[in-house]
Amino acid sequence: MRTSTPERIRAMTEAGYWGGDTLHALLAGWARRTPEAPAVVDQPNKEELTDLPPHRLDFAALAAFSEQLAAELLARGVGAGDRLLVQLPNISELVALYYAASQLGAIISPIPVQYGAHELKQFAGVLEPAAVITLARFRDQELAARAREALPESPVWAVGTDLAAGGPGQTFDREALAAHLAAHPADANDIVTVAWTSGTTGTPKGVPRSHNMWLAIARNTMAAGDYREGETLLAPFPLINMAAIGGFLFPSALLGANLVLHHPMDPPLYLRQLQQERATFTIAPPALLNQLAQRPELWQQCDFGSLRAFGSGSVPLSPAMIAKIEGDYGKPIVNFYGSNEGISLFSTPATAPSPEYRAAMFPRLGVPGMPWEGEAHASTITRVIDTESGAEITAPGTPGELCISGPAVFDGYLGHSGEGVFTDDGLFRTGDLVEICGEPANYYRIVGRCKDIINRGGMKISPSDIDTVLEGYPGLAEAAVCAYADPMLGEKVCACVVPAPDTEPPSLEQLCQWLLEQGIAKFKLPERLVVLDALPRNPVGKVVRGNLQDLVSEETPS
Template structure:
């Protein structure tokens, strides 16, 4: 937090508002404006496979119906004693209920801290303790798991947490619902609910500098970092993902990314909220369901991992059986796009928009308007502030970027030279949770040091060309995995002498986790034995290694650091070995 109320210092607020980059709007007010404007138009649709996932049938709500249920939930949050500044932990799949939790909490000034469904006790306890969850909202059943019961069992390890809520269940609480879980079912607000919530908002209105979310980024550290963001910076960066794909109220958006970080929240949720179209939820990712939803809901815009788009493009048999005629564009990113993939989809009449973002507030998007050449769109991002160059998104006028030599600290202005991207502007967060315990992520001029390496490119120096991650993050299916955490756990195995965790290329997920180890004399270790050992630590299943390689020694540089680049595979991506 900074001086006074809110996340950003007052001088920054005055500067950015005077320039028109920030306004007095709040996310909850944007929602109420859409309700007033859209009324009985369709607003949000549940995942088509909800019955198999949660045991309840999918629903479809208009803006008015959504508003009534949001108000009902807000009243229940007040009943639980929650209010401004309290942190609400949320672990829900992409459903209507997840949308309602965000909007209900925000209407009361409650901070939402969303966690992926894959997270288990280890991750939940760690993040809940850091952020001091005042309550935790989850679902009773998720496939064969029982997240509400799991959260209740871990509650004694979370000092701040008195309440676990099971939200979105069938009408009556299941007989085996653990005692102590608060059972809530979506319903329309009563007159009393509406009056109480309105009175609360009037007595203590939201400020745009109030914290909205605490999302989590793994980085390369063992302990995840909390990323607080407020109305100001969320609503500013939402224009990047509205402008680049030209989202309007006529769009039907299919959201396959978990609404837990920048990809799901700013890729789909906020553009929907900004424009008032239709949001179709999807979870967990299932290709047949995903393709069927595009056809059935007449989806006009969606996002998908690059590897999936590449795979689809080369599966003529599958493409011939599906109806993608409603799609007008697709968003993708997180790794460099293949020019042939971007070109191939454009030849089918569906341009791919290249995204590069982060929870901290990076927002580089290459639109088909600014980059009509698909090869350039795949390889380059706009270099905001390049002399004599205009970009179509309003965000480009607000942001300043520079490249900095990671050795000398010198700013790089010539093409073809690698440097770390530093960025500043109204989309960037104010700082990490418990900032006093961490090194500052900002340089001496206040620019965010992103840890990502780029070079200047283009005949006018108008492009940024992504080179590599400066850190060793493994990204599996859009989920960030910190190697340091896994290396610490694997290193505790009695047979392991040394370990390095890397990412193997994968056609669908982008990367899968691989562990390269050396063993202690006289010991052996199999992948199955290692996975069983890690499962005992109660970590998320997506973090489990899917390949184990045993070596006599690990390659190191002269100062002893493991050379992970020498360990990474350079062969073709694989599709085998997904963890349970």
């Protein structure tokens, strides 16, 4: 399967942004050069979660395991172009499966383990998979049984039972695999994954991506995080989307890095792995970084000596957190902003030295006159447009939709007409609202999704603006705002808070007074407060604003 036109392939190749590397060929290269170097490490509680033993594989063993899985899939009838719906947590079998599919020319479509029968039917209806690959058990969920019930006409194979039943190191039919590879040579412009949009504003859509698209995102991530050959990367986010596939899987293949797996997020275990495995780089959830910043005694209990830097993202970061972790603890913070479709922006200590800028601003890549350097700036075009007229916005402080093109950007959604997805000249319309900002105005600041903006009597309010400030309120574990209906103004702001353990929630008056002291405009203040046990988040950790509004409509206001 290929989605890029010959013209796009030629242009990207001639510019040097796309090449001939494939995922499995990169692995094979490291297996030859550094066969005994560590390649992938399972989390220590894997058996408790899945009934499968944890593995530590070097590059030779990982290459052999991926070939073993490729041969098993081939024997079951999977070939080039076939689509596999995969529902697995972060385990070494999933990593090997990516490489195996790459070898066969098959396409992996990974989905979160949290999804149930309804979502399985949705995805399968669009993807038309040749098979579903999952687990017999994950925690208390019987994934394979659920998939078989939801998709009775699709083959469902459980790793550890139907595939790789004996784990790595089993014999397989090398001749049949070699014959298949000879008949179906891999191409870096072939689609290797169909990931899915996070679904915060609507039904998830399939995002086909080639090896070259993923490698472009990986190179941007590596440059921002200063990734280094052979280092140890701790991956706490599920290998189903841009953050983990582009931030960990493909960089580990490019650099021969050791990929340490963690999932689901368990902060004590995550911190233990970070120390025991001597991780040099990781991407941490903002909430965990906030906790480390607010509790110096917790930081001092841990040994972060091997760690170069933290990456983070998915929501605006706290400037106070960045100042604390960099200033007092000496660990740089890199703010990433990306998507499965190919958004690939980042804010680093070099491009945004002040915590206030790095917390919420990103360099305007590809815009003439900017001071930025490097491949990401040279290869990317970004623009802000009016959401209704499509006219370009060049003045600071005016919200508009971010549009982007470049080697990391996809060609279009699976089975979608393409209407409204791209501008007339081919830039992807991200659906994210940004405004040009900074002094000088060399940055973008995310102000929300096009459908997230709260309209209070004609005054437009960005929820993410208030979220960022609320994160610093003492005694809150989580906080976010959303709209609620008002007969006079149309919408007002509701603050949704999750108190920290053994902490009383603030009153609405206390919260508003604190927001005023932080400089929030009075018209943006919440006029309702709802206390929750947890905020609704999607599998990659983003607050699902629509679900939050549903919860608010059911709660009695404070």
